[in-house]
Amino acid sequence: MSGxxxxxxxxxxxxxxxxxxxxxxxxxxxxxxxxxxxxPHAYYTILAMLSEAPGRALTMTRLARVxxxxxxxxxxxxxxxEEKGWVRRVKHGQDRRTTMAELTPEGFAALEAAxxxxxxxxxxxxxxxxxxxxxxxxxxxxxxxxxxxxxEGHESGLASP
Amino acid sequence: MSGxxxxxxxxxxxxxxxxxxxxxxxxxxxxxxxxxxxxPHAYYTILAMLSEAPGRALTMTRLARVxxxxxxxxxxxxxxxEEKGWVRRVKHGQDRRTTMAELTPEGFAALEAAxxxxxxxxxxxxxxxxxxxxxxxxxxxxxxxxxxxxxEGHESGLASP
DNA sequence: GCGCAAAAGTTGAATGTTCAATTATTCCGC
DNA sequence: GCGGAATAATTGAACATTCAACTTTTGCGC
Numbered sequence: 001m002s003g004x005x006x007x008x009x010x011x012x013x014x015x016x017x018x019x020x021x022x023x024x025x026x027x028x029x030x031x032x033x034x035x036x037x038x039x040p041h042a043y044y045t046i047l048a049m050l051s052e053a054p055g056r057a058l059t060m061t062r063l064a065r066v067x068x069x070x071x072x073x074x075x076x077x078x079x080x081x082e083e084k085g086w087v088r089r090v091k092h093g094q095d096r097r098t099t100m101a102e103l104t105p106e107g108f109a110a111l112e113a114a115x116x117x118x119x120x121x122x123x124x125x126x127x128x129x130x131x132x133x134x135x136x137x138x139x140x141x142x143x144x145x146x147x148x149x150x151x152e153g154h155e156s157g158l159a160s161p
Numbered sequence: 162m163s164g165x166x167x168x169x170x171x172x173x174x175x176x177x178x179x180x181x182x183x184x185x186x187x188x189x190x191x192x193x194x195x196x197x198x199x200x201p202h203a204y205y206t207i208l209a210m211l212s213e214a215p216g217r218a219l220t221m222t223r224l225a226r227v228x229x230x231x232x233x234x235x236x237x238x239x240x241x242x243e244e245k246g247w248v249r250r251v252k253h254g255q256d257r258r259t260t261m262a263e264l265t266p267e268g269f270a271a272l273e274a275a276x277x278x279x280x281x282x283x284x285x286x287x288x289x290x291x292x293x294x295x296x297x298x299x300x301x302x303x304x305x306x307x308x309x310x311x312x313e314g315h316e317s318g319l320a321s322p
Numbered sequence: 323g324c325g326c327a328a329a330a331g332t333t334g335a336a337t338g339t340t341c342a343a344t345t346a347t348t349c350c351g352c
Numbered sequence: 353g354c355g356g357a358a359t360a361a362t363t364g365a366a367c368a369t370t371c372a373a374c375t376t377t378t379g380c381g382c
Contacts, residue, residue, distance in 0.1 A: 004277040011288060014296065017303035018287070019206075022183050023229055024310050034340095040368080045180075060331060068184050073369060075332055080367090097330040097377045116165040126179070127172055129309035130302060135175065137298040141291060142178035148290035149185050195370095201338075221361060234339060236362055241338085258347045258360040 032121040037114035047111040050103040057102035193282040198275035208272040211264040218263035
């Protein structure tokens, strides 16, 4: 790693702007949800993903995938959500390794109560400041970033010594 | 909150793409730094900001501002970094409330060792996948987002004395 | 069908972050 | 020059996340 290619001034500024804006947005979401609904954004995400699933239920593994949480993080979070009565975990019949996570009516209600404020915050912080043109560009940029990731995931063993 | 303006399908997709790509990037940075240099990204940020300061030192408050950390988060993190011998905290002479945080030679060396791998990861994950045109657009989008935030009264910009 | 690797999920300890309270010092109006 | 507001920073407890180790169950090769 001798010839490091550093960031140009322009890239440096862009990178700093990225760090600043993502951090600000994340904090804004966290603060809004915590203040108005008493839940962290991570929990909102879990409830939201469950609510969209058929029967409002998913296996832990699938829920981990759609929320992009590690198995462990999800397990701990679900323990908390279960205490609150917002989700329930039920052993699956066919494959006895798997656990079904399901949204309770209370959990759905909590999500419904939280959603408007959350959506408003997202709109306010992310979409309102951008022109339609910028929103389109942004979408394409994000798609390019995730696509690069996906490519990486599939071509795991290229470029040997 | 009766008339909530929900996200359009297009916005919804963009929002999800945002969540996915920022999370993936964050995880990639975290993983790379932890693996290759044994430090979380937060600590790298602290070292980096100190290294750029005149005399490689800043007051805790100023350091908190440039890293965008809360005072508490910074205090805890600095305690860890001090244990590692990467920073030092010294009481200020003039104003005895303030503490100067300074980078030690060991801390600077740790930063220098970590930097190339970190920069490469940033380039690989963020800049490489984008065209020059997209990079410019991205910069403008991020600027618009932070500008909107600054306009909000959530003020955090001060000039140096 | 046996043996063993893989898959699903959980657990506890270590680490990191937030939140509220606290200490110490300086600033400022009078 | 006194008293209270503001500023700088820390602390400990509660909460969240990661990491490595573990249990249970299923799938697979033979």
